Amino acid sequence: MSPRDEGLAPAGELVLRNVGQLVTMAGQAVPFAVEAHAALWLVGGRVQYAGPESGLPPAAAKSPTVDVGGRLATPGLVDAHTHLLYAGQRAQEVALRARGAGYLEMLQAGGGILATVAATNAASDSEVLDATRRRLSEALRAGTTTLELKTGYALDPAGELRLLGLAERLRDEGPMRLVLTYLGAHALPASHAGQPGRFLEELATTHAAVAGRAQFVDVFLEPGVFGPAEVDPYLADARRHGLAVKVHVDELQDGGGAALAARWGAVSADHCAYTSPAGIAALQAAGTVAVLLPGTAGYLHPEHMAPARQFLEAGVPIAIGSDGNPGSSPTSCLGTLLPWAAAWLHLTPEEVWTAVTRGGARAVGRTDVGQLTPGSWGDVVVWDADDYRVPCYRYGTNLVQAVYVSGRQVAP
Ligand SMILES: [Zn+2]
Numbered sequence: 015m016s017p018r019d020e021g022l023a024p025a026g027e028l029v030l031r032n033v034g035q036l037v038t039m040a041g042q043a044v045p046f047a048v049e050a051h052a053a054l055w056l057v058g059g060r061v062q063y064a065g066p067e068s069g070l071p072p073a074a075a076k077s078p079t080v081d082v083g084g085r086l087a088t089p090g091l092v093d094a095h096t097h098l099l100y101a102g103q104r105a106q107e108v109a110l111r112a113r114g115a116g117y118l119e120m121l122q123a124g125g126g127i128l129a130t131v132a133a134t135n136a137a138s139d140s141e142v143l144d145a146t147r148r149r150l151s152e153a154l155r156a157g158t159t160t161l162e163l164k165t166g167y168a169l170d171p172a173g174e175l176r177l178l179g180l181a182e183r184l185r186d187e188g189p190m191r192l193v194l195t196y197l198g199a200h201a202l203p204a205s206h207a208g209q210p211g212r213f214l215e216e217l218a219t220t221h222a223a224v225a226g227r228a229q230f231v232d233v234f235l236e237p238g239v240f241g242p243a244e245v246d247p248y249l250a251d252a253r254r255h256g257l258a259v260k261v262h263v264d265e266l267q268d269g270g271g272a273a274l275a276a277r278w279g280a281v282s283a284d285h286c287a288y289t290s291p292a293g294i295a296a297l298q299a300a301g302t303v304a305v306l307l308p309g310t311a312g313y314l315h316p317e318h319m320a321p322a323r324q325f326l327e328a329g330v331p332i333a334i335g336s337d338g339n340p341g342s343s344p345t346s347c348l349g350t351l352l353p354w355a356a357a358w359l360h361l362t363p364e365e366v367w368t369a370v371t372r373g374g375a376r377a378v379g380r381t382d383v384g385q386l387t388p389g390s391w392g393d394v395v396v397w398d399a400d401d402y403r404v405p406c407y408r409y410g411t412n413l414v415q416a417v418y419v420s421g422r423q424v425a426p
Contacts, residue, residue, distance in 0.1 A: 027077035028392070028421045030054040031067055034084035034400045038064050039372045039385040046364040048402060054087060056392035059420030064386045082396050085415060086404070088367065090159025090393035092374025092384045093348040095284050095305050095335030097197070098149045099181055100167040101142050102133030104340045117266060117314060117342065118238055127167070127201040130340050134167040134177070142180055149338065149346040150190055155425045156347035157414045159393040160191040160375070160383045162335070164232060166200030171220045174198040178227055189424040191393070193378040195260060196220075196228040199240055199248060211244040218248055221255040229379065230281065232260040235271040242274050249278045258379060264288040265310075276300035282333065282377040287311050287320045294321070294328045303377040304330050306369070307337035308358045309351050314342050322359035333373035334359075334366065349395075353409040363406040392421035 036052035053067040055074040063071055110120060120126040134142060153161060163184070165177040178196060185192035198217040206213040224231065231252040233245050240248075249259055259278045263271025265285035272293030275283035283289075283297055284305040297304055306320040325332050334355045337343040345351070348370060355366045375384030383391050396416040397405055405413050417425035 026056075026059065026421050028056045028418070029070070029074050029077045029079040030056075030082050030087060030394065030396070031070070031079055032081045032084055033067070033087045035086045035402050036064060036386070037086070037088040037367060037371075037402050038387060039089055039368065040064070040387045046368060052087075054386060054392075054394060056394075056418075056421035059392055059422070061386050061388050061390050061392050063388065082415075084400055086397040086399045086402055087386075088395050088397065088402065089371045089384050089386050090395050090417065090419065091157045091348050091370045092160040092333070092378065092380075093153065093158045093336050093338070093370075094162050094282065094303075094333045094374040094377035095164075095307060095337050096153075096161055096346075097164050097166055097200075097337070097339035098153070098161075098346060099142065099146050099163055099165060099177055099184075100130050100134045100340055101137035101145050102130055102340065103344070104129060107341060121201060126341055128204065130167050131169050131201075131203070135173055139176070139180060142177075143183065146180070146184060150184065152346040153336075153338070153348070154190050154417055155414060156412050157349035157395040157397075157417060158190065158336075158347070159395070159417065159419050160193065160378065160380070162193045162195055162230075162378050164195040164197040164200075165228075166197035166232075169198065169201060169203040170205075171198065171217055174217070175220055175223055178224060182227060189419045189422070191383065191391075191419070193230070193380070194228040195230040195232045196224045196257070197232040197234070199233040199245075201234060202239060210240050214240065214244045214248040218251040221252055221257065225255040225257060229258060230260045231257040232262065234262040235269060235274060236262065236266055237269045242270065245274065253278065260284060264293065268293065272297050275302055281379055284335070285310070285320070286325070287315070287318055289321070291324070294324055294330060297325075298328050298330045302330070303333050303373065305333045305335050305377050306355075306359060307335050307343065308355045309345060310337040310343040312354055312358055316358070319358050322361055322365075326365065331373055331376055332369050333377040334369040335374065335377075347412070349405070349414055350409070350412060352406045356406045363403040366406050367402060392418060394418040
């Protein structure tokens with residue numbers, strides 16, 4: 015918990031009663047707990063009681079009460095991987111992809127990430143802030159209450175620090191909890207073509223200014239972008255500055271990224287679409303969370319999804335993120351991706367819920383969100399559904415009825 019969270023949290027009290035099903039994510043031995051005929055009592059922005067309505071402490075009667083009409087309530091979703099801080103959009107790429115252009119091909123032609131870099135660097139602070147606020151608002155209305163937000167669309171040291179400053183402003187505004195990640199190493203700018211090592215050396219000069227502001231540093235490790243030879247010294251420098259590590263790995267091929275992530279004790283390795291059994295074993299040994307991004311895989315290469323079942327069977331905790339970004343996953347809404355996570359990753363509703371709540375929290379280094387247990391933040395989503403399986407089943411519609419952060423209604 016950071017002091018900023020205390021600032022976001024009101025001291026309000028609230029009872030949600032007549033909860034048809036309450037998903038708490040309580041307990042380690044039984045990682046998926048559903049209470050029927052339940053109630054939730056929030057005090058000081060935090061969970062005071064979560065359980066059967068018949069067990070609600072008498073003192074709760076003095077708190078304002080909302081009858082949720084037998085609906086489902088769950089922890090707010092934790093989206094552990096987004097790139098929502100940018101200007102512009104790339105709808106023109108839909109037709110290019112239809113003609114067969116690949117991700118790296120568009121990147122090398124100055125499109126892809128580099129097009130968003132140009133638009134973002136040309137935009138004013140208020141333009142970037144306003145565009146990002148709209149996306150964060152969409153995410154909130156679809157049930158995301160904690161969201162990891164990466165920089166990465168400036169690709170030069172000063173520009174990346176500007177984006178970090180804008181991300182801090184958005185974090186301080188609330189109401190969503192933002193976890194900030196410094197992803198200057200998102201792609202290689204044209205100015206440094208063929209010189210990934212030199213680019214990362216220059217970027218590393220910002221780490222002293224990033225420390226204490228971003229929680230994580232992240233690198234796009236992929237053959238043809240950044241490889242282990244330049245990433246290793248870059249992450250060593252980040253660690254010297256006290257920054258925790260996340261790594262984009264194995265999105266387009268098995269580049270040995272999972273083993274590198276494990277070597278650096280990464281909190282998460284993200285994408286993992288092509289991670290090998292040896293890579294999975296390395297993540298398990300390191301306790302690294304695999305953040306799976308089915309929206310992106312579905313958008314770019316639906317024939318090749320991350321091997322979610324293999325991660326689970328190997329004992330690697332998984333999270334599911336939206337990867338919200340203007341190219342390969344143009345959404346802000348993890349809450350509308352749940353049916354696709356289930357269908358494409360071959361996961362049960364219980365596994366999907368775990369991955370988008372507790373799994374996401376672990377992937378952003380937090381234990382106070384992603385569950386509705388006494389002491390956790392009162393971040394709650396009420397769904398227009400009476401069964402926890404419904405949001406993993408019905409697609410194309412936003413089933414969120416109400417969103418609470420720290421016990422305060424923030425959406426709709
Ligand atoms: Zn990403």
